[in-house]
Each structure stands twice: as C-alpha cells, then as structure tokens.
Amino acid sequence: MFDSPLSASAYDVLGVEPTTDEDSLRRAYRLRLRQTHPDTGGDAAVFVQVQRAWELVGTSAARAAYDRGHGFADAPAPEWAGWRAPARPADTRPKARSHGQPGGWRRERYLTLIREWAGRGVTIDDPYDPALVRSAPRDLRRMLADALAEEATARVVSELGMGYTVWHDVAAPVRGGTGDDKLDHIVLSPSGLYAVLSEDFGGPVGVRRGELTGDGVPGTPVADLLARMRVLARAAGVRFGGAVIVLPDDDLVQAVTDLGRVRGTPVVLVARGALSNVLRQGVPGARSIGGNEIFDIRTRLQQAVRFV
Incomplete structure (x- = not known):
C-alpha cells in the first residue's frame, strides 16, 4: 500500500x-x-x-x-532499494515461457519524463530516489507505479511453471486510442487464454456496473482492456477465455471479485496474492484448453504478437 x-x-x-x-x-x-x-x-x-x-x-x-x-529523512536507508525491480534469488525450478519485457515500456517512459521534468542541465543521480519520486507530478508517479505492478504480476506468473506461456507489453492499437495502447500480459494456460491488466491506482478500488471505481481510477479500464483484447484476437485468430485485472492486495476488500460477463467476456478483479490460484483454477465461465489446441494458439500468438 x-x-x-x-x-x-x-x-x-x-x-x-x-x-x-x-x-x-x-x-x-x-x-x-x-x-x-x-x-x-x-x-x-x-x-x-x-x-x-x-x-x-x-x-x-x-x-x-x-x-x-520514503524520503522523509535527510539520510536514506543504506539498504533500501528504492523503486527498482527487486533482486531475485537463484531458482532452478522450471519457469513459465516468457516473451517481452514486463513493465519495460513504462520504465523507459518514466526515466525519460522524470529527467525532462527535472529540467535541462539538471543531473539526477538516482531517478528512483523516494524524495524525488514523491515530489514528481502524479502522471509520472503513475507511470512508475504501473511499471512496478506489471513487474510484480510477471513474477507471479513466472512461478506457475512450464505449462504456462506469457507475453508482456503487447501492442494492441485501438481506433481513436492514445498511441500507447497495449496489453500488459497475455497468459496462455490449461485453464484458458487470458488478457491480464496490471494496475496500481494508489488507493482502494471498487466495482460498479462492470467497471472499476475509485478516487484514483481514470477512465474505463475494463472497457479499454476488452477493446484491446478484441484487436489482438482478430489479428491472431484466437479467442480469449476471459480478462483478469490485477491490483495490489491492500487496494481490494475481497481477494477475488467475479464481474461476470462484461460485453460477453468473463472478467475477474484479483488481488495479486490470489492471482496464482485464479490462473490455475480458471476464470469462472472461461473455457479450458487442452491437447494440441494449446500449441495451435501459442503458434498463432507468436506469429501475431508485436511488442511496444
């Protein structure tokens, strides 16, 4: 939190x-x-x-x-890692197949914009310094928060094993979009094919009429996710079984909220700590995938996916 x-x-x-x-x-x-x-x-x-x-x-x-x-004292904690990707211990267990760089697009944008915001000729020793980040405009902090959210989701999915394949930062331009339209993650699993949105709105989030609500929630995240899903589904010739929206554990009262079918697609809102179980058991209403169909879908996606 x-x-x-x-x-x-x-x-x-x-x-x-x-x-x-x-x-x-x-x-x-x-x-x-x-x-x-x-x-x-x-x-x-x-x-x-x-x-x-x-x-x-x-x-x-x-x-x-x-x-x-958190940047409220003169001397920073010597062992604190700031808002960097955490170091991962060595683990020899088989991981999920992974393609693309989770959070990479937003990390790069953040680094560019934080230097522009600081001003020309100003040297930033540490772009992740907590005092600097805390003083930055909200849109910059949101850029970094979303990158961290995508990285955290990627770590969860990677632990699911070789039966899973995931693509990160997949381009999915929609008509009238912002030019940076993407799917944060696509997860292919025996329980189904899912588009996954990783978000951090910085506070509690609720649901109303199939859409997210909250003081920090901009626009229509669920509708935007479904629109991007349709773009990639047409391009790859595949059918998504459902959509998953992942938020920090502290921002949800319930670990899993089933939104039902939104515009014909099963959607669930999930706290990150419950994501593994949801992907293993499947989104309610999603069709499981087995046999040669998994290989066919993986091939289609590999041919169609483009990264931002």
Missing part, C-alpha cells in the same frame, strides 16, 4: 504533516480510526489503511525506518 509511488504516505492517511510530534500523531490516529470505522459508516478499505499507517509510524523505531525509506 505505502510502497507504491502513487499511494498516499502514512502521514497523508493519518492526516498529519511528516514533522508532527508523537502526541499529535497518536491523536490523529485515534481520530482517523473513529472516522473510518465501518460500524460508524466508514470505508472498510480506508480503515485498514489507517491501521497499516500506524504500524509503519506508530513507534519511534518504525517511524525512523519509514522516514529513511
């Missing part, structure tokens, strides 16, 4: 300045608990955020570590 470049800081959630004293911080926490408690008409997701914020800054030791790691 608070490790996202886009989400509010622990101090923002508690409604105080980072320089507030301990007594004021404690009073603010108790006030926010009362304001957000579900029994008094508050939002359950925000109530959880308030509790998590207090865990991060409620003691002197925890607060000092949080401040160093």
Whole structure:
C-alpha cells in the first residue's frame, strides 16, 4: 500500500504533516480510526489503511525506518532499494515461457519524463530516489507505479511453471486510442487464454456496473482492456477465455471479485496474492484448453504478437 509511488504516505492517511510530534500523531490516529470505522459508516478499505499507517509510524523505531525509506529523512536507508525491480534469488525450478519485457515500456517512459521534468542541465543521480519520486507530478508517479505492478504480476506468473506461456507489453492499437495502447500480459494456460491488466491506482478500488471505481481510477479500464483484447484476437485468430485485472492486495476488500460477463467476456478483479490460484483454477465461465489446441494458439500468438 505505502510502497507504491502513487499511494498516499502514512502521514497523508493519518492526516498529519511528516514533522508532527508523537502526541499529535497518536491523536490523529485515534481520530482517523473513529472516522473510518465501518460500524460508524466508514470505508472498510480506508480503515485498514489507517491501521497499516500506524504500524509503519506508530513507534519511534518504525517511524525512523519509514522516514529513511520514503524520503522523509535527510539520510536514506543504506539498504533500501528504492523503486527498482527487486533482486531475485537463484531458482532452478522450471519457469513459465516468457516473451517481452514486463513493465519495460513504462520504465523507459518514466526515466525519460522524470529527467525532462527535472529540467535541462539538471543531473539526477538516482531517478528512483523516494524524495524525488514523491515530489514528481502524479502522471509520472503513475507511470512508475504501473511499471512496478506489471513487474510484480510477471513474477507471479513466472512461478506457475512450464505449462504456462506469457507475453508482456503487447501492442494492441485501438481506433481513436492514445498511441500507447497495449496489453500488459497475455497468459496462455490449461485453464484458458487470458488478457491480464496490471494496475496500481494508489488507493482502494471498487466495482460498479462492470467497471472499476475509485478516487484514483481514470477512465474505463475494463472497457479499454476488452477493446484491446478484441484487436489482438482478430489479428491472431484466437479467442480469449476471459480478462483478469490485477491490483495490489491492500487496494481490494475481497481477494477475488467475479464481474461476470462484461460485453460477453468473463472478467475477474484479483488481488495479486490470489492471482496464482485464479490462473490455475480458471476464470469462472472461461473455457479450458487442452491437447494440441494449446500449441495451435501459442503458434498463432507468436506469429501475431508485436511488442511496444
């Protein structure tokens, strides 16, 4: 929740300045608990955020570590890795077949735009420095947050094994689109063929009439995903079994929400921690794939896929 470049800081959630004293911080926490408690008409997701914020800054030791790691202190934490892709331990188990670079397009755009925003002639020692990221405009922070979300989803899918094939950052230009239209991931599995959208809106997300809702949700993510699916389905001559939208665990009240059929396509909203189970068991209403059909679909996609 608070490790996202886009989400509010622990101090923002508690409604105080980072320089507030301990007594004021404690009073603010108790006030926010009362304001957000579900029994008094508050939002359950925000109530959880308030509790998590207090865990991060409620003691002197925890607060000092949080401040160093998130750019609220003069000295950065020496072991903190910023918003880089985490190092992965050696693992010899077979991985899913993977094509393309997850989050690569948005990473490159972020690095270009953060330097443009800083200004010509300004040297940026670390484009992922937490204080720099926190001060950047929302559209830049969103670019980085989405890249991180795509990388996190890719790590989950890679652990599913050799029976799965995944393509990342697949071009899917739609008429009247923005010029950067893409499918974050395409996953081919025995349970079905899925288009997967990885997002981080920086806060709680709900559903209304088959579409995502929330303060940080722009546009119509579900409708846009389905439109891009249709573009690639026509180009490759394949049929998707469903669509999966993956969000950070803390941003959803339920781990899995079945949106039913949206414009004829089964859609589920999934917390990242539940993604493996969903892809193994299948999206409700999706058709499983077996035998030579998997090889045929894989061949068609390999011939049709273009990366952004």
